[in-house]
Amino acid sequence: MASFVESFWGERNNGFDVLYHNMKHGHLSTKDLADFIRERAAIEEAYSRSMTKLAKSASNYTQLGTFAPVWDVFKISTEKVASCHLELVRKLQELIKEVQKYGDEQIKAHKKTKEEVSGTLEAVQNIQSIIQALQKSKENYNTKCVEQERLKKEGATQREIDKASIKSKKATDTYKLYVEKYAAAKSDFEKKMTETAQKFQDIEEMHLLHMKEIVESLSNTVKEIHLQIGQVHEEFINNMANTTAESLIQKFAESKGTGKERPGNVQMQIQLTFLTLMTKGTVLNQKQARISFFLLQKYWGRIVGGRGVWG
Amino acid sequence: MASFVESFWGERNNGFDVLYHNMKHGHLSTKDLADFIRERAAIEEAYSRSMTKLAKSASNYTQLGTFAPVWDVFKISTEKVASCHLELVRKLQELIKEVQKYGDEQIKAHKKTKEEVSGTLEAVQNIQSIIQALQKSKENYNTKCVEQERLKKEGATQREIDKASIKSKKATDTYKLYVEKYAAAKSDFEKKMTETAQKFQDIEEMHLLHMKEIVESLSNTVKEIHLQIGQVHEEFINNMANTTAESLIQKFAESKGTGKERPGNVQMQIQLTFLTLMTKGTVLNQKQARISFFLLQKYWGRIVGGRGVWG
Incomplete structure (x- = not known):
């Protein structure tokens, strides 16, 4: 497995720079994650608002x-879906706070680490500056050697050759010094870089585990609300199954029914005053009254006294 | 169970009116259902668009x-959620077409029914107009009887009494006529209303079964997409489980690594020209050359030929 301790060396010795910036990018990813959750929460809030409007x-x-009664089933179910999404918003907002808190801790931890790896x-x-100086001293040494040999070959004066020899000796000393300095710097760099690469890897591992925990918390929340919404759907399906066509017809008949009594039978209602007058006021005897009543019945062809609906 | 045939009679005989308008309201409820699904589709479309934006x-x-690689996991999952909601939109739009088609059929069927129940x-x-006329004729009959009796009681002239008697007789005839007309109208109304109430109940049953089918289709679609979204969540959870901190560190080390070679050992590189000159150009013998080389080694304290990183 490629690790930081193994993979951040190389010719230019800038592995430290890459790892240090990677640590700093860890904070950017925390901010990005908070932004992602915030945007998701805003989407859920808008959805919840729209669902509340739909319920209305x-x-x-x-x-x-x-x-008509079915709209109540729709209304209740839609309101419940809206409130599930609002619950998601609430939980996401809590999570954002946690992420922000972690981001703040990260800044402090990075500051501390910066000091530790100084x-x-x-x-x-x-080592970078010594490598430059070493390269330069080597080039100078080469130049001086070639110059000395050239003078010898071309038969220059002894004074000139001696002068070149002094320069060559001085370049050789400087070159030797940087070769030694390099050995010390390399040893120091290798030791410190090994430790620091491991430290950066540990920081990164902790960061990624924390980020994964947040993401897990996010997906658990989303999953939980998703299950709740599924229950609302099941409830709706059950409520609709219970809302049969028969029950709706019955409900309507009961609430909007105009009455169960069919139109009544209507019979003529003889003026009682008329009869009373005939029997009492005009001094008819019982027999005459009975005859008059019989004649009335015959004339109208009906029995007097049937209850008419308009009493 | 309360049925239409039982519940739409009553004193004012306006059950027909209530049932006829109820049938017409059936078309309103179809339009409402189409509106409800249309509004839901618009909400889902907006949600899908927002999710696509979130994925971006x-x-x-x-x-x-x-x-960084985790954002790909988020992106893919968010895009999939967006596409699930878009699929829901597509299916809801299909359903709206079905509802509209049913609404059109309903208008035709209602027109046909209107003729059938004319x-x-x-x-x-x-029956309503006969009831009014019957009431009026009854009142008139009562008035005329009372008038005739009053004249008799007050000892009016025979001519006056005869005149009142003719009026009373006429009122009695009219009253009798409406009592008979009512009996015929009642019988006709009762027969026709019984048939029509059953017809309206059948229409309503068919309507409600059709509406329930549409609602079932709606809830099945919503449930289906809900299950798909659940699968996307599961996929996300699995992908996150596979995206371990170790694998992310390894990926970073592999892609952003600066190299696996630690700084090399550096040794002085003796000018070959110098040695060549010493051994050939200045005519030293083999033994002299070896001695010179030994002295050089001693002076620099190192073995010449070690591979330096700056060749």
Whole structure:
């Protein structure tokens, strides 16, 4: 497995720089994650608001007709879906706070780490500048050697040759000095860089585990609300199964029914005053009254006294 | 169970009116259902668009650092959720077309029914007008009887009494006529209304079964997409489980690594020209050359020929 301790060396010795910036990018990814969750929360909030509006539409639909009670089933279910999404918003907002808290801790931890690895940064700068100086001293040494030999070959004066020899000796000393300095810097750099690469890997591991925990918390929340919404759907399906066509017809008949009594039988209602007058006021005897009553019946062809609906 | 045939009679005989309008309201409820599904589809479309935007945000987050590859997991999952909701939109739009088609059929069927029940409407209007006329004729009959008796009691002239008697007789005839007309109208109304109430109940049953089918289709679609979204969540959870901190560190080390070679050992590189000159150009013998080489080694304290990193 490729690790930081193994993979951040190389010719230019800038592995430290890459790893240090990677640590700093860890904070950017925390901010990105908070932004992602914030944007998701905003989407869920808008969805919840729209669903609440839809539930209101459902309750504003016609309350006339047999289908009317079904809108209540829709309204309740839609409101529940809206409230599930609002619950998701609430939980996401809590999670954002946690992410922000972690981001703040990260800044402090990175500041502390920066101090702790300052020695490594110096070692890096040291080996980089020594490598430059070494290269330069080597080139100078080469130049001086060639110059000395050229003078000898071309038969220059002894004074000139001696002068070149002194320069060559001085270049050789400088070259030797940097070869030695390099050995010390390399040893220091290698030791510190090994430690620091491991430290950066540990920091990164901790960061990634923390980020994965947040993501897990996010996906658990989303999953939980998803299950709740599934229950609302099941409830809706059950409620609709219970809302049979028969029950809706019955409900309508009961609430909007105009009455169960069919039109009654109507019979003529003889003026009682007339009869009373005939029997009492005009001094008819019982027999005459009975005859008059019999004649009335015959004339109208009906029995007097049937209850008419208009009493 | 309360049925239409039982529940739409009553004193005012306006059950027909209530049932006829209820049938017409059935078309309103169809339009409402189409509106409800249309509004839901619009909500889902907006949600899908927002999720697509969120997926783009995920791919725009920092591509630096060990966490960067996780954004791909987020992006893919968010895109899939967006596409599930878009699939829901597509299916809801299909459903809206079905509802609209049913609504059009309903208008035609209602028109046909209106013609079929026109006889019942006439029977309703007939019984209602006869009831009014019957009431009026009864009142008139009562008035005329009382008038005739009053004249007799107060000892009016025979001519006056005869005149009142003719009026009373006429009122009695009219009253009798409406009692008979009512009996015929009642019988006709009762027969037609019974048939029509059953017809309206059958229409309503068919309507409600059709509406319930549409609602079932709606809830099945919503459930199906809900299951698909659940699968996307599971996939995300699995992908995150596979994206371990170790694998992210390894990936970063492999892609952003600066090299596996630690700084090399550096040794002085003796000018070959110098040695060549010493051994050939200045005519030293083999033994002299070996001695010179030995002295050089001693002076620099190193073995010449060690591979330096700056060749």
